[in-house]
Amino acid sequence: xxxxxxxxxxxxxxxxxxxxxxxxxxxxxxxxxxxxxxxxxxxxxxxxxxxxxxxxxxxxxxxxxxxxxxxxxxxxxxxxxxxxxxxxxxxxxxxxxxxxxxxxxxxxxxxxxxxxxxxxxxxxxxxxxxxxxxxxxxxxxxxxxxxxxxxxxxxxxxxxxxxxxxxxxxxxxxxxxxxxxxxxxxxxxxxxxxxxxxxxxxxxxxxxxxxxxxxxxxxxxxxxxxxxxxxxxxxxxxxxxxxxxxxxxxxxxxxxxxxxxxxxxxxxxxxxxxxxxxxxxxxxxxxxxxxxxxxxxxxxxxxxxxxxxxxxxxxxxxxxxxxxxxxxxxxxxxxxxxxxxxxxxxxxxxxxxxxxxxxxxxxxxxxxxxxxxxxxxxxxxxxxxxxxxxxxxxxxxxxxxxxxxxxxxxxxxxxxxxxxxxxxxxxxxxxxxxxxxxxxxxxxxxxxxxxxxxxxxxxxxxxxxxxxxxxxxxxx
Amino acid sequence: xxxxxxxxxxxxxxxxxxxxxxxxxxxxxxxxxxxxxxxxxxxxxxxxxxxxxxxxxxxxxxxxxxxxxxxxxxxxxxxxxxxxxxxxxxxxxxxxxxxxxxxxxxxxxxxxxxxxxxxxxxxxxxxxxxxxxxxxxxxxxxxxxxxxxxxxxxxxxxxxxxxxxxxxxxxxxxxxxxxxxxxxxxxxxxxxxxxxxxxxxxxxxxxxx
Numbered sequence: 001x002x003x004x005x006x007x008x009x010x011x012x013x014x015x016x017x018x019x020x021x022x023x024x025x026x027x028x029x030x031x032x033x034x035x036x037x038x039x040x041x042x043x044x045x046x047x048x049x050x051x052x053x054x055x056x057x058x059x060x061x062x063x064x065x066x067x068x069x070x071x072x073x074x075x076x077x078x079x080x081x082x083x084x085x086x087x088x089x090x091x092x093x094x095x096x097x098x099x100x101x102x103x104x105x106x107x108x109x110x111x112x113x114x115x116x117x118x119x120x121x122x123x124x125x126x127x128x129x130x131x132x133x134x135x136x137x138x139x140x141x142x143x144x145x146x147x148x149x150x151x152x153x154x155x156x157x158x159x160x161x162x163x164x165x166x167x168x169x170x171x172x173x174x175x176x177x178x179x180x181x182x183x184x185x186x187x188x189x190x191x192x193x194x195x196x197x198x199x200x201x202x203x204x205x206x207x208x209x210x211x212x213x214x215x216x217x218x219x220x221x222x223x224x225x226x227x228x229x230x231x232x233x234x235x236x237x238x239x240x241x242x243x244x245x246x247x248x249x250x251x252x253x254x255x256x257x258x259x260x261x262x263x264x265x266x267x268x269x270x271x272x273x274x275x276x277x278x279x280x281x282x283x284x285x286x287x288x289x290x291x292x293x294x295x296x297x298x299x300x301x302x303x304x305x306x307x308x309x310x311x312x313x314x315x316x317x318x319x320x321x322x323x324x325x326x327x328x329x330x331x332x333x334x335x336x337x338x339x340x341x342x343x344x345x346x347x348x349x350x351x352x353x354x355x356x357x358x359x360x361x362x363x364x365x366x367x368x369x370x371x372x373x374x375x376x377x378x379x380x381x382x383x384x385x386x387x388x389x390x391x392x393x394x395x396x397x398x399x400x401x402x403x404x405x406x407x408x409x410x411x412x413x414x415x416x417x418x419x420x421x422x423x424x425x426x427x428x429x430x431x432x433x434x435x436x437x438x439x440x441x442x443x444x445x446x447x448x449x450x451x452x453x454x455x456x457x458x459x460x461x462x463x464x465x466x467x468x469x470x471x472x473x474x475x476x
Numbered sequence: 477x478x479x480x481x482x483x484x485x486x487x488x489x490x491x492x493x494x495x496x497x498x499x500x501x502x503x504x505x506x507x508x509x510x511x512x513x514x515x516x517x518x519x520x521x522x523x524x525x526x527x528x529x530x531x532x533x534x535x536x537x538x539x540x541x542x543x544x545x546x547x548x549x550x551x552x553x554x555x556x557x558x559x560x561x562x563x564x565x566x567x568x569x570x571x572x573x574x575x576x577x578x579x580x581x582x583x584x585x586x587x588x589x590x591x592x593x594x595x596x597x598x599x600x601x602x603x604x605x606x607x608x609x610x611x612x613x614x615x616x617x618x619x620x621x622x623x624x625x626x627x628x629x630x631x632x633x634x635x636x637x638x639x640x641x642x643x644x645x646x647x648x649x650x651x652x653x654x655x656x657x658x659x660x661x662x663x664x665x666x667x668x669x670x671x672x673x674x675x676x677x678x679x680x681x682x683x684x685x
């Protein structure tokens with residue numbers, strides 16, 4: 001036995017709970033299932049485990065595998081389980097909340113037949129799958145598995161290694177790999193795994209809008225399914241999610257003007273925002289209640305921030321004034337009471353804030369006049385604690401985050417040109433544009449660990465907007 | 477060409493003189509066959525001569541018309557050439573320094589020519605479109621392009637052009653003239669473009685230009 005392999009894709013803090021994920025090699029599972037089932041014909045009677053949530057009974061999971069029909073049942077089911085397993089594993093890794101421990105297939109089989117090693121599971125047949133003692137020795141806090149349910153569905157199991165029982169069983173509704181909702185249903189289960197193990201849900205069931213070649217694209221938070229969702233030739237920019245995750249707004253070129261269009265994502269229904277049919281309208285932001293749209297407009301009066309009541313289609317209000325400064329790129333605080341924005345009132349563009357009605361304007365992110373680089377594209381974090389933006393450093397842009405309470409500013413990137421950050425709903429991940437590979441692509445960074453991953457691999461991408469958590473499947 | 481008409485006219489006059497001078501003086505009424513025939517010949521000759529005169533006049537008229545037509549075509553072409561040249565003055569681009577919207581000294585002369593053309597052609601209206609290079613922040617560039625367009629407009633309006641004759645807009649960095657990613661491309665892309673929106677069919681050259 002060569003011993004278990006620990007793998008970790010990047011250095012982490014030691015605070016992360018350790019998490020063992022069952023390997024996905026199909027043959028390993030088939031053998032493990034057969035061995036386990038053969039030695040445990042009465043698994044359904046298992047009563048040593050704590051009560052399982054939502055009626056999923058752990059232990060009968062591989063009983064069908066014992067029957068002569070194993071191979072018939074096994075083919076597509078194994079594909080499904082393996083696909084789910086791969087997606088969940090990646091989602092959990094991308095959550096950056098766990099130290100992932102990977103066991104090679106052969107070792108896991110050894111582990112699986114090593115009955116008696118795991119204390120709470122010792123002597124129980126199903127315990128051969130969850131060897132708590134071994135996983136504890138490996139440093140794991142949680143173990144995750146994807147299993148069949150008796151009702152022909154599947155479930156993602158979260159085992160508490162120290163506590164020695166099932167922490168949570170999360171049903172995955174979709175059983176068909178070809179279902180358009182398949183991946184997203186699995187992402188939702190992943191987010192529940194994160195909730196069970198880390199206390200706060202993950203961000204796998206979210207999507208990021210961005211622009212490429214003047215079209216709006218959408219990509220899942222794991223980088224899958226990048227698709228254009230507007231037609232070519234629209235000259236689109238600044239796609240932005242509404243807080244309900246059902247609508248988006250973007251800026252599109254229409255002859256000499258740029259107007260804002262609100263689109264219902266599911267139906268494709270388009271509504272041109274009434275007062276944006278003159279001038280160049282761009283960089284929109286929904287208020288947290290979704291009723292107000294703040295946006296920037298460039299026209300003969302310069303560039304200023306306006307607010308429009310979308311709910312009642314009325315009451316266009318200009319929030320900034322002054323002939324000699326540009327004001328743009330509004331972003332609401334999560335309580336809806338403040339708006340941070342970019343202004344050139346002191347010369348170079350810097351970050352300011354004001355009340356949502358335009359009063360109480362103040363400098364927000366401190367800067368040294370003539371020293372600090374120009375600052376752009378602020379976005380307020382969903383928890384209200386931080387403000388992300390990009391700033392000129394030595395002739396290129398880098399991502400910065402300001403702690404709103406202390407107004408202290410910290411630089412997060414240094415490789416290549418990095419700009420236009422957008423917050424994930426967990427308030428710790430940021431998507432942004434980076435040129436570090438040569439072309440502009442969307443990247444994701446975890447603010448806590450500093451870990452980065454590349455999200456898009458297209459011929460270019462810019463101006464990302466991260467969706468809120470999406471609760472229903474009807475999101476495409 | 478210019479000599480053709482007097483020449484033709486002279487020949488015609490000579491022909492008439494020769495015809496008159498060559499005839500015997502009229503005699504007493506002693507009509508005979510010979511004299512009748514002679515009279516008839518004379519009448520025929522006279523008709524032919526009249527026809528020749530008419531032909532030559534007609535020819536001269538046509539030639540004159542042709543000359544006038546060509547002359548006016550020449551002047552239309554000249555006018556058209558002039559309009560093209562003046563239009564070139566109107567649409568000449570100006571460029572900007574990085575992240576700046578100030579009019580550069582060299583470009584002030586370019587704007588002064590536009591000023592003169594706008595003054596010489598009161599019906600002319602124009603549009604100024606501000607553009608940026610790709611280095612600036614994408615959304616901020618829409619504001620910067622707007623400022624560049626307004627900057628050129630302000631230059632012209634402050635020198636007496638009615639603000640209503642100049643519209644402005646910004647394309648940010650969305651329409652580069654040079655798709656390159658170096659300083660040469662960026663310098664070309666930081667620009668104002670000028671378009672004619674009305675009154676540009678015939679443009680008068682400003683005095684002294």
